[in-house]
Amino acid sequence: MTAEITPDIAAKVANLSRLKLTDEELAKFTDQLSAILEHAADIEALDLEGVLPTSHPYPLKNVFRQDVVSQGATSDGNDTEKNSGEKIAAFKSSVLGVAPESEDGQFKVPPILS
Amino acid sequence: METALQIASAIKAGEASAVEVTQKHLALAKENEDLGVFLNLMEEDALATAKRIDETPDSDKQNLGPLAGVPVALKDNLCTEAVETTCASKILSGWRPPYDASVVKKLKQSDAVIIGKTNLDEFAMGSSTENSAFFPTRNPRNPEYVPGGSSGGSAAAVAAGFSPIALGSDTGGSIRQPAALCGVVGMKPTYGRVSRYGLIAFASSLDQIGPFTTDVSDAALMLQVIGGHDENDSTSIPDATPDYLESLKDQDISNLKVGVVRELSQGVSPDVSARLKEAADVLAAAGCGVEEVSVPATKYGLSAYYLIAPAEASSNLSRYDGVRYGLRETADNAEEMNIATRTKGFGDEVKRRIMLGTFALSSGYYDDYYVKAQRVRTLTINDFATAYEKFDVLLSPTSPFTAFKFGEKTADPLAMYLCDACTIPSSLAGHPAISVPFGVGDNDMPVGIQVLAPALGEMNIFRISSVLEREAPI
């Protein structure tokens, strides 16, 4: 475990995170992240052989929902109470209404390439 | 100051008007706007709800919900349908969710009056509420001090009497630490006890919603209202919520064994240490067996937490890209637009944690950082399990120190992170914990004592903390 973040690594990480840093910010973040990782180096000394990682603190398994439509069109085109055309239209307009940009009922974004 | 139980009972008995109660609380909040508690005071909605409650025929009032007419403040990372929800971030400024969080639904079903959305550290990342993108929140006890964080607005709302109850979220201490700094009760329930659906995620495996209240009974009441299974949250615990209020009626705690956690009592400022000692004495006097206990892995909590939480956050916060909602900066192509939007929309602390988390997950570092931290998490759970073989509850300070002044820790992220050293271990383990006010420190600011229990051990937490509350120094 090497608790050292170089400006190169910080720049790569910023890029993966879709963040743009000024040179000044890059230098500052590099130092701060290094300090945090240096502190985290205390776990380096721990003997973790055979200790399994925990990703969920409360052990549950096999949690499902049933395959029942409650939003959007059903394949047979029948509207149910939970699934009325009105409800669909209201939800669609509420999400498109707060979208930064939309056109023809779709979300509009700049081109992928330019 | 009236508690939620008192208000609800008066309203159900037809002895009080919900509109009057609401107006009184709103007026107080408006008079003290400089505390920076609310991002959005929902005056109109609140009065409309209160009016509806008052219009209930007197004969039906007993059938109103358990929070009938009780003003409640919500941390602004809880989704409220059609009401702006920002996480105190510029990137979500103006966003109106098309749905209510599950806890918000439950509050409404309980006839609570939601009076506003409270300030927080941006995306709940911070321990002083100084990281809000809009303005800081001040500690009602003394406005020169921070209220703690990240749920600083909710803690201050209750401390200042704007509402007897507020909801916050706790990822590594974000309810308990501000509760301690503001001198109110703050509880983080067992992970999965309260549905996270509609809580804007910071770190999914750690986030948990919980109440701020003026006393322990209200905390018990609140957990009864907001707890329980929710099919919209896969991590929601299926077990039914017990009657916590009922358990408080039994005030004899002499059958309970209390362990004072050695590792969490070290490196604590002397005034806080002194209070902890007094709290232990109070419990011993009440007949509990009190002993010191070592939970070795808690020493490494901070290190593990600051790898796990940012890792999950880096992924959870990827969705803020300017495509579907929130802020968008213009650019020539989609990628540049994402970058410009995120760079402008996120504050420094959020950026720092996204980068830290991205690093911990990235190829070549994943096993050494993220996986290792998850192993430490297992170690923490194991060490707690050993302690709980002997003890029913554990005791520690909530915060290593009392409230600090603005700007004191903003320059050094690590110093700020140390605020959470005592609260993080139970977050990693998914265990419940409460902070109860217990006297003041040298700067005359409140001290909080933390009571911890194993998963679903809330009952014992309430029983112990109600004794501490009763015997607390004035």
Place this chain on the structure above:
Amino acid sequence: MPEKDLPHNHSKHESSKDDDFEVVIGLEVHAELATKTKLFSDSANHFGDEPNTNIDPVCLGLPGSLPVLNKRAVELSIRVGIALGSTISPCTFARKNYFYPDMPKNFQTSQYDQPLNVGGSLTLASGKKIGITRAHLEEDTGKITHIGGGGRIHDAKYCLIDYNRAGVPLLEIVSEPEISSGEEAREYVKELRAILVAVEASDGKMEEGSLRVDTNISVRKKGEVELGVRTEIKNVNSLRSLLRAVEFETKRHISAIQAGEELRQETRHFNEDTGETHPLRSKEDDMDYRYFPEPDLVPLDPDEKWVEEIREQMPALPTEKRVRLKEASGADDSVIALLVSRGVDDLVDATIQAGADAAQTIKLAEQNLSDGAGKLEADAFLKVVNMLQAGELSATQVKAVLTEVIENGVDPKQVAESMGFEAMDEGELEGLVEQVISQNPDEWERYKGGDQKLVGFFVGQMMKLTQGKADGKVVTAMLSKKAAN
């Protein structure tokens, strides 16, 4: 393969050298599961609806929303696992992190180191077994439409995004690199599709994107153990494209190796118009997906009892149907294989199960269904077979009727009627046979003398006279009877 599809000028004398190489192919087939709702939320999984109508907070990745796993999607995946002989395993979900506007959370919830279905194999019609590495569940992305510049990504002015497809359940089935030609790849996908459709896991429609194939391909000198440099081909939207893409890419690899050029491990895009593959622009940093366990979903651990229940409820598999077909019809393997390759084995089986004469059904299918069954269904096919058996249609008429039914899905009896096909009265037929004999006395004498080739001549004359209404078999019988007299 047309000349323009060749990557370089391949002179003929080099083709002998091509034989020194072998191609190694592994396929990743993404099948959209035929659930009613999405993998983690309750809006509809339905193709072709108005944009952004099948959406909900979860599949849009709205802040605060949380996923809950669709039980049906798991059941359908387990069906596929059972069909492929996979081990149904305890598994977890993971997040695959990368930014793209069609992905609402900017991570895809998928399975990584612990997939649901582990191992298994698929047997091709030829009998060759292709190993299955794994099959895992994941969510689909939304759909981007590039506006302006002819709709191409490179020249578009902006994009519109429809999230109806976002969150649709996908089962990604990964094969071992054991496929050794484009034709075999095609067979594999065809067989896999038949299985997916048979167990009702997917509608298998490649044209609607329900089935998408990523092809991993490498070339090595025969006898070498180590695999060559691998490229991955995306955007293969039909079986024909799969064949073309593999053939193009194989030649490209061989040419590069022969020319001593270095091949790059990369992802390439297949262009339907040109039949060529082109590298996709990718930045190295974007390839770090930062997989980690999905904290919002708990582990999935299908117990034996549940898997058994699923097994018992499963519809028959294609191989089972083939065995049944063979038993019912007595046809030999090559005929069954032919019917399978035409994709009409299900129809033939169903028609026989409905009561049609097996031999006759198979014969008709062999002769008339070379381009598939179109709109012909079992009940209509049964009618046709019965009409033929009853002598209500001649062999020639059957062909005409089937052609019409295959094309338009109409009722065969009505078709026969509207075409004026009615069985000819034997007396009427006999009169016409005598007329033909008297008009062709020389031929008749030679036929009587034993020249069997002249049967065709007489039958042809009869057909001409009756405009195809005469039953050739009946005519032949009459001729031989008359000659014997």
